[in-house]
Amino acid sequence: MKVDVLLGLQWGDEGKGKIVDVLTPKYDVIARFQGGPNAGHTLEFNNIKHVLHTIPSGIFREKAVNVIGNGVVIDPGVLEKELKALDNLNVDYSDTLFVSKKAHLILPTHCLLDAASELAKGKDKIGSTLRGIGPTYMDKTGRNGLRVGDVLSSDFKQKYEKLKNKHLELLARYEMPLDDLKEREKRWLAGIEKIRSLKLIDSEHYLNEQIKKEKRILAEGAQGSLLDIDFGSYPFVTSSNTVCAGACTGLGVAPNRIGEVYGIFKAYCTRVGSGPFPTELFDEDGKILAKQGNEFGATTGRPRRCGWLDIPALKYACAINGVTQLIMMKADVLSFVDKIKVCTHYKIGDQVIDYMPYEVNDAEIEPVYDELKVWDEDLTGITDYDEVPASLKDYVNYIEEMIEIPIKIVSVGPDRTQTLVRG
Numbered sequence: 532m533k534v535d536v537l538l539g540l541q542w543g544d545e546g547k548g549k550i551v552d553v554l555t556p557k558y559d560v561i562a563r564f565q566g567g568p569n570a571g572h573t574l575e576f577n578n579i580k581h582v583l584h585t586i587p588s589g590i591f592r593e594k595a596v597n598v599i600g601n602g603v604v605i606d607p608g609v610l611e612k613e614l615k616a617l618d619n620l621n622v623d624y625s626d627t628l629f630v631s632k633k634a635h636l637i638l639p640t641h642c643l644l645d646a647a648s649e650l651a652k653g654k655d656k657i658g659s660t661l662r663g664i665g666p667t668y669m670d671k672t673g674r675n676g677l678r679v680g681d682v683l684s685s686d687f688k689q690k691y692e693k694l695k696n697k698h699l700e701l702l703a704r705y706e707m708p709l710d711d712l713k714e715r716e717k718r719w720l721a722g723i724e725k726i727r728s729l730k731l732i733d734s735e736h737y738l739n740e741q742i743k744k745e746k747r748i749l750a751e752g753a754q755g756s757l758l759d760i761d762f763g764s765y766p767f768v769t770s771s772n773t774v775c776a777g778a779c780t781g782l783g784v785a786p787n788r789i790g791e792v793y794g795i796f797k798a799y800c801t802r803v804g805s806g807p808f809p810t811e812l813f814d815e816d817g818k819i820l821a822k823q824g825n826e827f828g829a830t831t832g833r834p835r836r837c838g839w840l841d842i843p844a845l846k847y848a849c850a851i852n853g854v855t856q857l858i859m860m861k862a863d864v865l866s867f868v869d870k871i872k873v874c875t876h877y878k879i880g881d882q883v884i885d886y887m888p889y890e891v892n893d894a895e896i897e898p899v900y901d902e903l904k905v906w907d908e909d910l911t912g913i914t915d916y917d918e919v920p921a922s923l924k925d926y927v928n929y930i931e932e933m934i935e936i937p938i939k940i941v942s943v944g945p946d947r948t949q950t951l952v953r954g
Contacts (some may be wrong), residue, residue, distance in 0.1 A: 533790025534932035538734040538752035540848035542802040546860035548572025551588035557598035559746040561589030564781030565771040566753030567604035598903035601633035602781020607722025632680030632732035639715035647705035693884025735783025750778040756848040793853035801835040824864040874898040910943035916951040
């Protein structure tokens, strides 16, 4: 049995949470493989909106097991808050939520270091969510980090104090105020107690045993491929591998165990924070996309930058991930614009290219556009793909021809029912 992977192909916020929720009935196990509470996976059903930051998006399906993998970094306080929200909805996760002992813990001082580092960069800041993600991964690679398994050891407090004191020395150099550290610690320690009550496992062993038992596993990514630490628009990236290969290292799954790779993209593009965005719009169309798409970060609330679909970037993301199936989100938002443009090439000086170059951060890129016919029908009530407007079908066919990968699902609204499967 293979492990299928679902990930975003743009700069995050593609709608991964909804699609995991939609696909979960086909799977026995949903496993998050990287990132931390900088993720915000939004799900809507029964007229209720849910935002998950750490917990896999299959948690609302009773029969699915949800695994937080070793590649994830966990803020105990944030996790406890998420679990309280599930408690309020009477979601029983006692036997369906597992946490890898090898996942790293975000300390309160990691968050303060994140804020201090971003402040020190001034105008060169990268747009961090200030959730302590980067400093935690730095401690992980520097072999200083605390892991979930450490909460079970008798000397956990000493380990925590040692790492905290190291951070305090660094914060002193930044002259970072520590006024709220005690309150942060209080929430964090309460979260640690909650973690101790969960099912803590050797996740790589568990998942490989499930593969042997021929259980269906879906690996859930966070952020987007263009934010990958190696292949994204560095340094305006996250601190983990958001691409398909990250599922192998973030779960302990061998490369030859990977099956289908679902790549999710919006019918247009968005980005939060700093960094290059070749097709970004600053006109009325950009405002319409932002308003109709409700483009505000699920985690930070920050407004998202909006622009037209970028084919060179999408082809690049599909290539490095080995995408086998595409899923297009937010087709309904394009019902409100007067025209639809799609970037097919980049013009850099006298050169015209159809791929994302190393120089994307610094080069003056002029997008080369095709213009397609718009549809103005309301798509949100459509339940069958055969019923969508001809111009939307043309748009889907156009993208398929450009990318050479089939689009299997088209989303026409945030609810799990507003999902059209193509034959």
